[in-house]
Amino acid sequence: MLNNNRSLHLVKVALSLFILVMSGCVHSKNSDDTSTVTTISSSAPVFIEDDGLFDDDDDDDDDDLFSDDSPIEATPQAEISDPFYYFNKAMFHVNDKLYFWVLRPTALGYKAITPQFFRVGVANFFHNITMPIRFTSSLMQGDLTSTGTELGRFAVNSTVGLFGVMDPAAHYLDWQPNNQDMGLTLGKYGIGNGPYIVWPVFGPSTLRDTVGRSTDYFLSPLTYLQPDKLSITVQAVDKVNATYFSLGDYETFKQAYIDPYERMKEFYIEYREERVAEE
Amino acid sequence: MKKIITLCISTLLLFATAVNANTHNINQATALIDSAMKESLSIINDPALTTEIKREKLWPIVTSYFDFTLISELTLGKFSADATSPLGDYSDRRFTAKQQAEFTDAFTIHLGNLYLDRLNNDSQFSVLLTQSSAMKPIRKMQRARVNSLINKKTAIDYSLRLKNDEWRIYDVKVEGRSLISSFRKEYSAILLKKTPDELLVLLNEKNLAHTDNNAEQ
Numbered sequence: 001m002l003n004n005n006r007s008l009h010l011v012k013v014a015l016s017l018f019i020l021v022m023s024g025c026v027h028s029k030n031s032d033d034t035s036t037v038t039t040i041s042s043s044a045p046v047f048i049e050d051d052g053l054f055d056d057d058d059d060d061d062d063d064d065l066f067s068d069d070s071p072i073e074a075t076p077q078a079e080i081s082d083p084f085y086y087f088n089k090a091m092f093h094v095n096d097k098l099y100f101w102v103l104r105p106t107a108l109g110y111k112a113i114t115p116q117f118f119r120v121g122v123a124n125f126f127h128n129i130t131m132p133i134r135f136t137s138s139l140m141q142g143d144l145t146s147t148g149t150e151l152g153r154f155a156v157n158s159t160v161g162l163f164g165v166m167d168p169a170a171h172y173l174d175w176q177p178n179n180q181d182m183g184l185t186l187g188k189y190g191i192g193n194g195p196y197i198v199w200p201v202f203g204p205s206t207l208r209d210t211v212g213r214s215t216d217y218f219l220s221p222l223t224y225l226q227p228d229k230l231s232i233t234v235q236a237v238d239k240v241n242a243t244y245f246s247l248g249d250y251e252t253f254k255q256a257y258i259d260p261y262e263r264m265k266e267f268y269i270e271y272r273e274e275r276v277a278e279e
Numbered sequence: 280m281k282k283i284i285t286l287c288i289s290t291l292l293l294f295a296t297a298v299n300a301n302t303h304n305i306n307q308a309t310a311l312i313d314s315a316m317k318e319s320l321s322i323i324n325d326p327a328l329t330t331e332i333k334r335e336k337l338w339p340i341v342t343s344y345f346d347f348t349l350i351s352e353l354t355l356g357k358f359s360a361d362a363t364s365p366l367g368d369y370s371d372r373r374f375t376a377k378q379q380a381e382f383t384d385a386f387t388i389h390l391g392n393l394y395l396d397r398l399n400n401d402s403q404f405s406v407l408l409t410q411s412s413a414m415k416p417i418r419k420m421q422r423a424r425v426n427s428l429i430n431k432k433t434a435i436d437y438s439l440r441l442k443n444d445e446w447r448i449y450d451v452k453v454e455g456r457s458l459i460s461s462f463r464k465e466y467s468a469i470l471l472k473k474t475p476d477e478l479l480v481l482l483n484e485k486n487l488a489h490t491d492n493n494a495e496q
Contacts, residue, residue: 047412047414048424053438053457053459252393255396256389256393258465258469258482259465263465
């Protein structure tokens with residue numbers, strides 16, 4: 001089940017392959033632009049980097065399709081540590097059922113009774129209010145530009161943007177959020193993933209990201225809402241609203257792969273490694 | 280001296296011809312993607328069409344622009360029928376021509392289902408073709424990459440090959456992630472544990488689960 005922002009984004013990236021395969025089709029819940037514009041900027045006979053799907057070492061017809069002559073089996077280094085395999089797989093199924101039996105129907109009902117601008121506003125509001133996570137993470141990474149941007153975004157969006165419901169900082173000032181978290185911060189400190197863990201409700205993670213996520217929990221103002229029931233309810237609304245924006249992605253992912261558990265693990269680790277490697 | 284000048288001019292002309300031919304072909308590849316986009320968008324963005332009609336109209340377009348035989352072959356990689364790389368202890372996992380033909384059929388339907396299943400919303404979108412480039416020719420096929428932007432933010436790159444004077448798409452990269460690499464990884468891992476026939480059974484089971492919305496219905 002993919003019911004946190006990080007997982008949703010991960011699956012969006014991974015599944016966009018399937019959303020967009022073949023005739024270049026894609027859906028966007030926000031766009032109303034239907035025009036096709038063609039501007040070709042280059043057609044010089046300079047060969048770009050190869051896609052590596054063919055073996056192009058020889059000029060003759062070589063049918064070996066691998067360009068890297070990789071071994072048949074994965075190297076031990078490439079293996080993802082999964083000592084809690086049976087627990088993780090069980091949690092994967094629990095989350096799968098939670099998604100199909102609870103979260104998805106709830107998100108569909110939510111979609112039916114709320115207009116699009118409301119859902120976008122709710123998403124903006126929750127993103128804005130969790131600024132301390134991104135601010136602290138950027139600060140601890142020594143990224144002063146992003147730290148300043150997050151602070152500026154919060155100031156502008158909380159005032160001009162009507163308590164964060166709108167995002168004028170991005171639209172008019174081009175101050176884009178950096179979406180950092182404490183798991184990424186630990187990763188940038190050189191701390192490895194550790195074992196892969198699938199948590200009920202929260203979905204795929206690693207030992208490092210679990211520590212990071214725990215810290216994020218204490219940095220989120222939503223945690224401190226009183227009474228506790230209010231805090232849980234508000235966070236549930238956040239999850240349902242976020243799920244709306246990725247409805248169909250998990251379904252496609254599950255349909256695409258014969259072994260979705262392994263692919264989810266792989267995609268999660270790859271995605272987080274890419275985020276850690278980002279400048 | 281005259282001979283040298285003639286030789287130089289001839290070489291220059293030859294080079295210019297080659298450049299023009301290349302540019303011409305790359306433009307053809309771009310035109311193909313542009314045409315595919317326009318055809319698809321006119322259907323997908325048409326609010327008057329039902330999801331079922333969109334599926335029916337789009338499937339022939341998809342099959343005409345993609346080279347599913349090559350896609351399947353590249354997806355199987357070392358395990359494909361014509362590959363020559365040694366498979367060591369897994370030599371019995373190489374597909375026969377018959378198995379590969381079955382795989383191509385099943386995989387085509389699988390990809391079609393994944394795509395067509397997404398056609399259940401009334402969203403609109405735009406496509407901007409941003410760049411075209413040549414890739415090093417292989418197997419006597421010219422290759423090209425056409426980059427595009429969906430809704431001005433998602434990067435989609437198409438890899439195409441020219442064979443028998445026809446450009447066809449053989450891979451799609453979304454934000455740098457290759458469709459073929461993604462499936463190749465999954466099937467390679469499965470083929471370390473299962474035979475080609477067992478993989479075909481699993482893939483056909485996936486397709487049967489889509490009976491209600493099968494790409495070829």
